[in-house]
Amino acid sequence: MRRWLILAVGIVAQATTSSFLYGMPFLIPELQSSTGASLAEAGVLVSAPLLGLLTALIAWGAAADRFGERVVLTVGLAATGVLLLVSLTLPGPVALGGGLLVAGAAGASVNAASGRVVLGWFGPGERGLAMGLRQTSQPLGVGLAAATLPGLAERFGYVAALALPATLCLLAAALVVAVVKDPPRPPRPAVSASPYRAATGRTLTRLHVASALLVAPQFMAGTFAVTFLVSQRSWSAVDAGRLVAVVSVAGAVGRILAGVWSDRVGNRLGPMRIIALLATATMLAWAAGDLLDSSLAVAALVAALVVTVTDNGLGFTATAELAGPFWAGRALGVQNTGQNAVAMAAAPLFGGLITAFGYPWALAATAVFPLAGAFLTPVAGERRLSNGVDPAEVEVRP
Structure with a gap:
């Protein structure tokens, strides 16, 4: 039963970060009116989290291999929430973009670790189903962003809108601590050869x-x-x-x-x-x-x-x-x-x-x-x- 709860937490974690990483385009009109950014500049702002994601995926994956999925998920989700909240206090679009980039890099932890923990707890006869369920998290996150961010931004501004996924990331980190357990692994060999150099x-x-x-x-x-x-x-x-x-x-x-x-x-x-x-x-x-x-x-x-x-x-x-x-x-x-x-x-x-x-x-x-x-x-x-x-x-x- 616990492994299904772990799967559910993995879906929640991925949906939460996806609402930030892939939901930013819903805020383009408000970003333009609030910051004075042009359409092109607003496009750069909403792309900043994805650029951060790209730069950090492999590093977070290495951390998951070394320290385990639970640690990486907890640290990454908490860092995403905190960094996103901090970035919203920075003055000017350049500083905001830098903050969003760093927050996106922290969010890459979930991509690297949540799927890995799911795969570890399910055998080969169930793993396709488990990963298929987990892969629904991105469209769920985008749907959450579409349903909440534009309305919040129109009524309260983009800062209040982005505070929602930031808070959800912090709550998801607490959920990981309460539920997620690293899957068992065989004893680590003294030298773990890269699969890219093997057959x-x-x-x-x-x-x-x-x-x-x-x-x-x-x-x-x-x-x-x-x-x-x-x-x-x-x-x-x-x-x-x-x-x-x-x-x-x-x-x-x-x-x-x-x-x-x-x-x-x-x-x-x-x-x-x-x-x-x-x-x-x-x-x-x-x-x-x-x-x-x-x-x-x-x-x-x-x-x-x-x-x-x-x-x-x-x-x-x-x-x-x-x-x-x-x-x-x-x-x-x-x-x-x-x-x-x-x-x-x-x-x-x-x-x-x-x-x-x-x-x-x-x-x-x-x-x-x-x-x-x-x-x-x-x-x-x-x-x-x-x-x-x-x-x-x-x-x-x-």
Whole structure:
């Protein structure tokens, strides 16, 4: 029973930091009016936490490998809350941006450790389900931010709005102390060789690259879905937003089902390759529908919003399993870094392609990313290395 509580706390911790890290764009109008920042300057401010996240993921992963997940989660969540509150007292947008960057770096601890503790407490037959459930935390956090931050900012200002996720981080840290327990591990060897130098190195590297490529269609669909429906299909912004919100729930369910699927078939990367090919097909169908001015475009857009998010948990689970109990944190840090780097580049890259060539050609170009990811997904490497044995080598206790 306790491991399910630990899973729930991991979801809460990730949702809490996600409401800050990925909820900042909801505050752009208030940041502009309160600080006098231009749209471009406000964009830099809301990107600062993600830049901090990118710089610290691997370091937090190494800390989790060395000191355990409970310590890293507690320290990271508490530091995020405190640093975010402090940053809100700093004068001027430059100081504010620096504070948000440092707070985002502290928030990276949850990405590195919460998934690792979940994987440690669940065996290979349940791990896909557990990680699929945990992967719902990001959309839950974004939903929390969408529901609370704009209203708080409009009524009380951005300082009061950001005080909410800061306080939630502090409460989540207390919850970790009360509930989370580090999973048991085998005795630490005198020398823990890097999995990147062993037989797993090539497989892990290909997995990281494939997972990063699969982020491209996810952020293309998520970023431009509303804009596409409004500009190309003459929908109202309200109706388009409602559709995307409803479909996002289906995407979260898809992550869970993909995890269960991987548990049933006994591997993660076979399903991940199939999802990559389906993502390719949805992007091409979306492009064709728009080119033909057909209702196929809307149906394909909905399919893309669901399919392109379902692989995330599979890549994370496989990464931790292949890296083993003493390198899983660092390997997850590498995995997270690559995916977030592509996520940050996706909006300007595809926005430029849409402006220059229109949606059909931009969508067709996007389809190249999951297609390449499908070919790079190291399905044979995972099967060869696991050979029916739990690759994570973690003793699981109820």
